[in-house]
Amino acid sequence: MSQTLTAQDAVRSDANIITVQQHILNEQRRLSPDASGSFSWLLSGITLATKMISARVRRAGLLDVTGQVGNVNVQGEQQQKLDVWADQALIHCLGVRENVAIIASEESEHAITFDGRTGRGKYAVLFDPLDGSSNIDVNVSVGTIFSIVELPADRKYQTDPTTAVLQAGARQLAAGYVIYGSSTMLVYTTGHGVHGFTLDPAVGAYVLSHEDMRIPNAGNIYSCNTANWNEFPAGYREYMKTLREGVDGRAYTLRYIGSLVADFHRTLVNGGVFLYPATTSYPQGKLRLLYEANPISFIAEQAGGIATDGKQRILDIVPSDIHERTPLVVGSPAEMMRFQATVEQT
Ligand code: AHG
Ligand code: MN
Ligand code: MN
Secondary structure, three states, X not given: OOOOOOHHHHHHOOOOOOEHHHHHHHHHHXXXXXXXXHHHHHHHHHHHHHHHHHHHHHOHHHOOOOOEEEEEOOOOOEEEHHHHHHHHHHHHHHHOOOOEEEEEEOOOXXXXXXXXXXXXXXXXXXXXXXXXXXXXXXXXXXXXXXXXXXXXXXXXXXXXXXXXXXXXXXXXXXXXXXXXXXOEEEEEEOXXXXXXXXXXXXXXXXXXXXXXXXXXXXXXXXXXXXXXXXHOOHHHHHHHHHHHHOEOOEOOEXXXXXXXXXXXXXXXXXXXXXXXXXXXXXXXXXXXXXHHHHHHHHHHHHOOOEEEOOOOEHHHOXXXXXXXXXXXXXXXHHHHHHHHHHHHOO
16 A cells, blocks of 8 residues: 655645755756756855855854955955855865866965866866955955856866866855844855745755745835945045935935945845945955846846846846956846946946
């Protein structure tokens, strides 16, 4: 005697959680039935590392992980202990995924390849292991940002791994971020919508909580470090003055956390616009194209938003250096179209 459960029966039970691994496999089966599952194996390296980072972030005050290491990274910025720890966790977890041939990290000057793996790996992973480092010691949300690209089949990257990862953001296979906030949440896209997973500490798994996330068409929040006001190009000041005065009867308010992941996640959920313009201190912009602006912009566009560098679509920019910086303006269609009409035409 046996009982056959139909798929509908299974879905009815509320214990029926969908983990991010299951979601990726479902997506792969839906989109390419003969998928080997190697992509979900790669993603499990990222989810494992971010669970380790989340556990560390949540105990930061109890462990010796706050504060500075005492040296300056390739960005010319003081490295925080958690920057280094998160970087090592990601390199370790991705290093044991044989389909990852190259890693590019904010914390490493050069692209990283794995000894003896030349020729087999088909993916490169670019990441900002700990975004918002300046907020760690004051217990404000921080994050991890990642971007996944496919490597050229000719495997030429063996001699020049850096060139292999210098791909325009439009070529990303997948991108995502993890925000270590009031909950730990993974948001990712493979080009088929944006999906959010909340880490359930009781289960130790990222569980689907926000399927098919869409950015609101308009919001009432603008997010920018206006301490740099006098350094912004004039058009940006005009644009933000307009928002401050209110548009179509809608008054805007300012929210700025200082962690890109947190400021963007709020923009994705509530709508509005995030701006990090070029300044005199950062004439090319402060945010890094490959592992901050590109993944965030891929997600924004997949959720119905727009992302530019103030002149062109972020995802069209062809990078010339792993750590190159860019201005970033990203948000809801209403705010972004107003921005483009105000600033991009000036
Ligand atoms: P990171 O901690 O990885 O260096 O990134 C910090 C970035 C980004 O998270 C944030 O949007 C921006 O720096 C904040 O810059 P300001 O402190 O200049 O506003
Ligand atoms: Mn960052
Ligand atoms: Mn960082």
